[in-house]
Amino acid sequence: MTRFAAMLAALLLAGAGAAAAAEPPPDFTRADLNGNSVHLADYRGRVVLLNFWATWCGPCLAEIPVFARWQKQYGPQGLQVLGISMDDDQIPVQHFLQKTPLDYPVIMGDTALAKLYGGVLGLPLTYLINPQGKVEGRYLGGTDLSAVETQIKRLLARP
Amino acid sequence: MLAVDRRLILLSGLFCILALAASASHAQIKSADSIPQANLIEPADFADQLKKSAALPKPVILHVGFRKLYAQAHIPGSDYAGPGGDEDGLKSLSERVEKLPKDTSIIIYCGCCPWGHCPNVAAAFAKLKDMGFSQVKVLHIAENFGTDWVDKGYATITSP
Numbered sequence: 001m002t003r004f005a006a007m008l009a010a011l012l013l014a015g016a017g018a019a020a021a022a023e024p025p026p027d028f029t030r031a032d033l034n035g036n037s038v039h040l041a042d043y044r045g046r047v048v049l050l051n052f053w054a055t056w057c058g059p060c061l062a063e064i065p066v067f068a069r070w071q072k073q074y075g076p077q078g079l080q081v082l083g084i085s086m087d088d089d090q091i092p093v094q095h096f097l098q099k100t101p102l103d104y105p106v107i108m109g110d111t112a113l114a115k116l117y118g119g120v121l122g123l124p125l126t127y128l129i130n131p132q133g134k135v136e137g138r139y140l141g142g143t144d145l146s147a148v149e150t151q152i153k154r155l156l157a158r159p
Numbered sequence: 160m161l162a163v164d165r166r167l168i169l170l171s172g173l174f175c176i177l178a179l180a181a182s183a184s185h186a187q188i189k190s191a192d193s194i195p196q197a198n199l200i201e202p203a204d205f206a207d208q209l210k211k212s213a214a215l216p217k218p219v220i221l222h223v224g225f226r227k228l229y230a231q232a233h234i235p236g237s238d239y240a241g242p243g244g245d246e247d248g249l250k251s252l253s254e255r256v257e258k259l260p261k262d263t264s265i266i267i268y269c270g271c272c273p274w275g276h277c278p279n280v281a282a283a284f285a286k287l288k289d290m291g292f293s294q295v296k297v298l299h300i301a302e303n304f305g306t307d308w309v310d311k312g313y314a315t316i317t318s319p
Contacts, residue, residue, distance in 0.1 A: 056225070056244060058276040088226045088242075111230045111318050119231050119317070122303020123272050141273055141302050 025050070025127060025135050026116035032105040033090070033097060038082065041133070046080045047155045048129040049148075052109060052120045054085055055092045059142055060124040064100070066145055070152065071104045077156045078131065084109040086120055130155050188244065189281035191274050191297075198284065199299040200266065206313035209234075218296075219259065223252060223283035224269035224304075232309050232317045234268065243269070243283025252283055253290065264294040270304025 029039040040048070051067055053060035064083075071081045083106035085093045090108055097106060114120035117127070128137040128151055137151055200208075209217070220237035222229045229239045240255050241248030256265065265287060269279040280297050287295045300307045309315050 054225070054271075056242070056278050057272045058278075059272060086225070086227050109227070111227060114227065114231055115318060119305060119309070121228060121232055121305025121309055122270065140306065 023135050024133050025129055028113055028116065030107040030113070032107045033094060034105075036105065038105050038107050040082070043080050043082075043129075044133045045131050046078045047074075047131060047152055048127075049079065049081045049152070050084065050127040050129060051081065052084045052086055052114075052117075052123060052125040054087045054123055055096045056087070057123040063124055063126075063143075063145065064102070068100075068102050068104070070149065071102075074152060074156060075103070079152060079156065080104065083107070084113065086114070086123060128152065128155070131158070188278045189285060191277045191280045193281050194284050194297050198296055200296045201299050202307050202311065202313060205266065205298055206308075206311070209314060218264035218266045218294075219256070220266045220268070221252065221255065221283075222269070223248065223267045223279045224271045224277075225279075228269075228271055228304065230318055232304065232315050234308070235314050235316050237268070240267075240283070242279050243267070243281070243286065244278035248279070249282065249286050252286060256287065256290065256292065259292075261291045262293055264296075265292055266296050266298060268298035268300060268304075270298075270300035270308065272303060274299065274301050 025040065027039070027041045029037060032038050040050075049067060049070070051060075051063070053064065055061070067081045067083075070079060081104040083102065083104060085106060086109045087093050093106065093108065109120065122140060124139075124141070124143070126139045126143065126148070127135055128139075128148065130136045136155065137148070139148060217236055220234055221240040222233055222237050223240050223243040225242055226239060233239075238255065241251035243249060243252065256263075259265075267280060267283050267287070269277050271277055271279065277300075284295060284297050309317075
């Protein structure tokens with residue numbers, strides 16, 4: 001079991017979906033849907049909201065406009081949203097992005113990437129990563145987004 | 160002033176059209192809540208049944224969700240049948256079961272997202288009923304396959 005998987009198991013046992021874990025998330029490099037390289041470690045120094053989603057996931061689609069708004073509102077202060085689509089196929093994602101352009105990178109997730117994160121076996125799933133590159137929160141399923149926003153503001157306000 | 164009013168009316172109209180389109184597209188997805196209670200099986204009961212019935216003929220277990228989820232983790236012995244929420248998935252499901260006797264015990268499951276939002280199980284259930292299958296049960300996964308099956312320690316095959 002990787003350290004990250006062990007950390008996730010500890011979070012689950014504690015029943016603390018959004019508890020601070022302070023473990024580095026697994027690094028990855030993938031091309032986004034515009035062909036640009038996305039390397040998680042390059043965002044060190046920023047607060048990263050890593051969102052696993054899919055076009056078939058209703059609760060995910062409800063969250064996306066909020067994340068897009070946060071990117072606009074808090075981006076200049078240091079927030080970076082990254083979307084990872086777990087759709088089986090890229091075409092519905094491209095159609096979605098044509099209708100709903102997003103100001104943040106979206107990459108296609110795969111089984112290997114999902115496994116790195118302990119398995120993405122339900123959506124939506126979001127990680128909040130602090131500027132030091134440690135996981136501050138993991139949010140699975142329906143989430144109180146106001147609590148996530150409070151956490152983002154707190155992280156952005158840290159000196 | 161008049162021009163601003165016109166723009167507001169146009170914008171409101173556009174918003175109404177978009178809202179109607181969104182609600183029409185949402186209405187096409189059958190909610191899992193429409194599946195009769197009698198056709199549901201709880202994860203704990205099914206996991207128990209799988210353990211106890213090791214020596215008996217098992218039901219046909221079909222994953223009617225998304226391939227990336229099935230590839231990561233699924234119930235041992237279950238086959239991937241394709242997402243019930245789209246036409247190709249339903250076609251693939253029909254082909255998988257078409258030669259089975261109509262009284263075959265079939266369990267379908269997905270677990271992609273919270274039960275009321277799953278786009279797959281209700282459509283797959285309706286398809287099997289339309290085809291005349293009388294012994295169809297749907298695994299009632301309240302939150303998702305990870306939380307309600309894998310994390311509970313029930314038998315799972317995970318990707319290597």
